Amino acid sequence: MKKIGIIGVGNMGGAIATALCKNKYDLILSNHSKKNLEKFENFENIKTTTSNIEVAKESDYIILAVKPNIYEKVINEINEYLTSDKVFISIAAGFSIKSLEEMLPNRKIVMTMPNTPAMVEEAITAICPNSLIDEKEIQDIVEIFSSFGIAQVLDEMYFPAFSGSCGCLPAYVYMFIEAASDAAVLNGMKRADAYKFIAQSVLGSAKMLLETNLHPGELKDMVTSPGGTTIEGVKALEDNGFRSAIISAIDASVKKSKNMGK
Missing domain, CATH: 3.40.50.720 (NAD(P)-binding Rossmann-like Domain)
Structure with missing residues (x-):
């Protein structure tokens, strides 16, 4: 080299x-x-x-x-x-x-x-x-x-989509970790423990996706037992526009990326 x-x-x-x-x-x-x-x-x-x-x-x-x-x-x-x-x-x-x-x-x-x-x-x-x-x-x-x-x-035609998603995504993930930690603290967990446990959960989830090559929906379904705690949380996320918010955030970032070079 x-x-x-x-x-x-x-x-x-x-x-x-x-x-x-x-x-x-x-x-x-x-x-x-x-x-x-x-x-x-x-x-x-x-x-x-x-x-x-x-x-x-x-x-x-x-x-x-x-x-x-x-x-x-x-x-x-x-x-x-x-x-x-x-x-x-x-x-x-x-x-x-x-x-x-x-x-x-x-x-x-x-x-x-x-x-x-x-x-x-x-x-x-x-x-x-x-x-x-x-x-x-x-x-x-x-x-x-x-x-x-x-x-x-x-x-090069895919760079705005890459920039708006992968370039910006760490910020969105940190916001998710912070919000999830706030919820854990609200329910009695120590702040330091909340950050550690939730960050490891995010890391492990991403690693599972990369190493199993399973569809994200399939991995989600593995966690959501009928009538269980996870599906209750999934419903709450959907009620509050979780997916729509993520799509809108990345779409806004992609549009900004496309306009930066003009």
């Missing part, structure tokens, strides 16, 4: 760098603040710098992990050092392949969308290369992003 550069090691960039470091990738990291670089300074396979240009010069794969509002500024800074053999990787929402190619014409570009569980190496990442990326480079990029979760190549 060639050298990987990451510009910006905040929450997402730092999570990616940590995962790649554990997997012994050869890295160079830059950040405007030295503080975010300190935890990476003692690793043999990592070089740190405050120079984005240095990262662009020395890397084969360059991941830009800064806030979307300064994307164009950083791209302009490193543009002349992104030679045609290097691969530029975007992780920001709101940029299409076309908009990135307008800033970086005739360059190898990959649009990606990881979500925040990258911080615990459980991300799901969508990957969309432009026409200049070859098969070996696609394999390398899938391997890079698979080091902190699951990564899959996805056609």
Whole structure:
């Protein structure tokens, strides 16, 4: 594997760098603040710098992990050092392949969308290369992003749906966990226990779906005994528009995602 550069090691960039470091990738990291670089300074396979240009010069794969509002500024800074053999990787929402190619014409570009569980190496990442990326480079990029979760190549037309669902979903899951914990506390459970028990229940439920490949409805039916406590709760959720609220939330996020690149 060639050298990987990451510009910006905040929450997402730092999570990616940590995962790649554990997997012994050869890295160079830059950040405007030295503080975010300190935890990476003692690793043999990592070089740190405050120079984005240095990262662009020395890397084969360059991941830009800064806030979307300064994307164009950083791209302009490193543009002349992104030679045609290097691969530029975007992780920001709101940029299409076309908009990135307008800033970086005739360059190898990959649009990606990881979500925040990258911080615990459980991300799901969508990957969309432009026409200049070859098969070996696609394999390398899938391997890079698979080091902190699951990564899959996805056609650009599906990115708004991916962003609005998988990109935003962690927030909705945390809201669910918080609300479920409030209900447990209302019924006498300690707050710390409620968070732990409910989070583990969410984790286990997701793992069951992934590992059994059963339909979610079938797994739900396994829990809902006739006349039991679960079906009573399911009825209450349906009475309060649970499914409709989730569909509306994701649909709103998808629409926002589609409009961000305009």
